Amino acid sequence: MKRFKLVTIICEAVLEDMIVKELDRLGIVGYTVSECRGRGTHGVRTGNWRLSTNVRIEVMVDEATSVAVRDALMRFDDDYGLLMFRSEVEVLN
Amino acid sequence: MKRFKLVTIICEAVLEDMIVKELDRLGIVGYTVSECRGRGTHGVRTGNWRLSTNVRIEVMVDEATSVAVRDALMRFDDDYGLLMFRSEVEVLN
Amino acid sequence: MKRFKLVTIICEAVLEDMIVKELDRLGIVGYTVSECRGRGTHGVRTGNWRLSTNVRIEVMVDEATSVAVRDALMRFDDDYGLLMFRSEVEVLN
């Protein structure tokens, strides 16, 4: 069972396409997206229309790539609601 | 990259407002909510109408606050479908 | 606070019923399901109709059971879009 990093990105829905483009650029094939809402330093995101919806994008990658993902997405950090964190996972298949 | 605790709360949708009030009381700004369904000791939650829907509330906090969150929410544990767990994460931004 | 394994299964929505049956067979009561979309070795899953939707199934179990879950679901690995990983969690309630 190989150890990987799971990078979880929670951000404004409008960023989804731009983030996927960055993943493409890094040669990352696999990712998972789901809808969410919440609250953070950019205020309440109620999810009641697209402009106030968040997405959660998860990418399971090796440690080095997880750093590359982080570096690639930091340019969105100033201007957009964005949270990125990383955890340890073991792949089972 | 700072280490935090991610507290994940899976519970009946009806609890959402009450839990957010507890988070407010603890001075926690950030949280994320998404819709889910499932099964537990309180039976099947099919998600086919609001009364059988669950929500997942995630809060990334430091260790001490994670304990405070747990303590604040324990009062719901007897009467409601509720699961709380905690994992290690590193914030990337 | 007891330590458990959280097994996360991301797969084609069509597998949900079959996976729940396997969990039943293993005597597992609790699980959580949510909708998602994504991309993997089986291509893009846009989520715009049921046949291209993924589900995320999460099961919090002890270590031994997590292996049993893995073994039970491996038979889907060849033919279906499927990702399984495992992480450490502490139950809070």
Added chain:
Amino acid sequence: MAFDPIVLFFLLGVIAGLAKSDLKIPAVVYEALSIYLLLAIGLKGGVELSKYPLAELVIPSVTILTTVMAIPVSAYLILRYGGKMNPYDAASIAAHYGSVSVVTYSVATASLAEQQVAYDDVMVVYLALLEMPAILLGVMLARIGEAGGVRAIRWGTLTHEVFFGKSILLLLGGLAIGLVAGEKGYASLAPVFKEGFKGALAFFLLEMGLVASIRIAAFRTYGPFLVVFAMAMPVAAAVWGMVVARWLDFSVGNTVLLATLFASASYIAAPAAMRIAVPKANPALSIGASLGVTFPFNLFVGIPFYSWLAQQWVR
């Protein structure tokens, strides 16, 4: 004693659910349709209200609001002492039966229209009035004998729930808009909110059948006492409603509707409110009884029977 074919959509949903068909109606469709139904009947009532001497509503409203309380009170006593239930469950179920079901009411109006029995859309005023009082009473009943008792109730939150809960808000909002718009303003909304009503109700009943099927399948777990209660209570309440309607000199159609309101049990407002205000009550019991037994009972047996009875009686 015929029933409207629309109830067959409910049956179809139940069959799909029991047969574990892959038919699933997304929860958002359920939400959207319930908003639509509440608005639609509110609007229709409001338009009629705009031509109505409002003062004439006062005496019936007071009478109905007073007499209806017999339902939750007797339900509580029956369940608590007859059924030996704990006070939480008894109070919660009493609240469900004291309150009303919008869809049951809608099916009754559809069934009257089908039989060409006249009724007043103003009856929706009573629908709106009856939704909450029994729920408040239920909360109070649940606190009797508890530490702190009735004084411990958070009245602020509850009152908020009464006036700003989804169903009241949409009913009253619809009423108000209909009142302002009048026939003229309503005309352009009618294709959606009037013509579309029965079709939307059909769709909603299909969905409710799916939701209810789980409750119906679990009926054994409710115990025979509750199952019998869930069929006898609506009949008793309907008869009581007819008595009240007779006092108020209601027409046949309005009598059927008041009987149906008294007979129906809430499965939207009450479950949500009781889950929050009386967490120790087991929602499986109250929703099981109201949605799994009483709702289909009213659809297939109750409404045809109340219609028949009212026609015998009032004539």
Added chain:
Amino acid sequence: MAFDPIVLFFLLGVIAGLAKSDLKIPAVVYEALSIYLLLAIGLKGGVELSKYPLAELVIPSVTILTTVMAIPVSAYLILRYGGKMNPYDAASIAAHYGSVSVVTYSVATASLAEQQVAYDDVMVVYLALLEMPAILLGVMLARIGEAGGVRAIRWGTLTHEVFFGKSILLLLGGLAIGLVAGEKGYASLAPVFKEGFKGALAFFLLEMGLVASIRIAAFRTYGPFLVVFAMAMPVAAAVWGMVVARWLDFSVGNTVLLATLFASASYIAAPAAMRIAVPKANPALSIGASLGVTFPFNLFVGIPFYSWLAQQWVR
């Protein structure tokens, strides 16, 4: 040989998809509309059936059910031996083409109405009958030569799927309700289920265009053999359908509808069933062919052509 402007909604969806527009129709809208369409055509058929000598359906039903089997069988042989496909993919695609597409059928009825060619809504009975048999056959074909073979098929699960799969259940449910309701009960449902049909179909086609665009864009990956198959097969099947319709003395309108049923390929029931029953089949190929090639082909070329041909032939 004109086509109904409604197919332009599909085109708009395809353009939006290919152009990577931010137009996205939520999956729940797709689900809700497909439930609506199935119920609506079921209901309409049921109402007509209530005025119909049911015995007259027996011979055509048996004839159609028997003759339609030529489609999946020949499709399997062509793909397996002509196209050198593996047995799973050949069987899965054969199942798709042997089954039927509800939306293609709906567009054909809309197009006949537009051209004022009469047809019977009772034809929906054959739509319901044709959905599943080819899928069962496909599952059997996939097992030929496999360890365990046909005996390893889980017939219980499959039969369950046949009768309680979403589309059959809604079609048959709609039929039954329409049958019970009759013209009179249908009248109040008509604003939603009849008047609203074409608008809802337009919306659904827009959404299908979005879904199909990905399949259309990927057409190169299917290989030239499959692409040609996906256009030749419906034409051959339609002609075969017309022959059968001639035997049965169908009217022009009914002939067009039977031809369309034979020509259409399933993209709801078959993909779901095959994904479960024949997991080794690649869904990209079968859905690509049926939704990415045959569906638009039938919309823009097939239906106009079958209409024209039937009118030449039957007259």
Added chain:
Amino acid sequence: MAFDPIVLFFLLGVIAGLAKSDLKIPAVVYEALSIYLLLAIGLKGGVELSKYPLAELVIPSVTILTTVMAIPVSAYLILRYGGKMNPYDAASIAAHYGSVSVVTYSVATASLAEQQVAYDDVMVVYLALLEMPAILLGVMLARIGEAGGVRAIRWGTLTHEVFFGKSILLLLGGLAIGLVAGEKGYASLAPVFKEGFKGALAFFLLEMGLVASIRIAAFRTYGPFLVVFAMAMPVAAAVWGMVVARWLDFSVGNTVLLATLFASASYIAAPAAMRIAVPKANPALSIGASLGVTFPFNLFVGIPFYSWLAQQWVR
């Protein structure tokens, strides 16, 4: 100076939102309804266009496209130098006010119909034309003085957004389909896309009220300058629109619609585009002003006032 009762649905939504009611309309309903509204007005315009000498649209189109630019430019100057805003926010808000609001336009048509003032559905062509240019201008204004300046704009992405953004695509797609379908093809779509329009608009306004309530509640945080701007700007723009309409010899109804287009501020296309193209602009300010102040202002004060003014003026 009467307003259409339909705006009360917006008010109801706002009340529900401010009162923290549990009324929640799922985001997918919002999405579905906005797609419907765009398609519906596109279709209606297209049908009218099919009977219209297209050449007659050229001069008005050019005139309108040129004159409308005065709005974003003056808005930018006022906000940047009068309001001392940073260039990003000034440019973003200017783009919102230079662009148009589909729902405001729809309410104006409903209100004209209610007052039985004739207008041309062809006006939707200008709605489509006006959506994007101001957004492009806003992006350019935001880059003035930035490193790289206007040359750093990714024109490819922006142009893509112009033609394939959801709202333009659906408006133009609807127009094209309506044009092809003509009166005859439109007839069968009319129950959904014409009769249903006002009801759907009512539902959508309810939802917009819920969404806007948060913005309305936060109006203090926008600062008095922006709040005043958000009410004065639409009036000024409407008057400017009437001047242009006079030059073009528009009828009273068309004058009201052009004034409304000029007065309205975008809250779908502009926010999405600016969030991507000018990330440094604070969306709370631009959406707050356009949706939280200008939109309700136009509904309750603006449209009645523009109608009244146009009727004084044009007569």
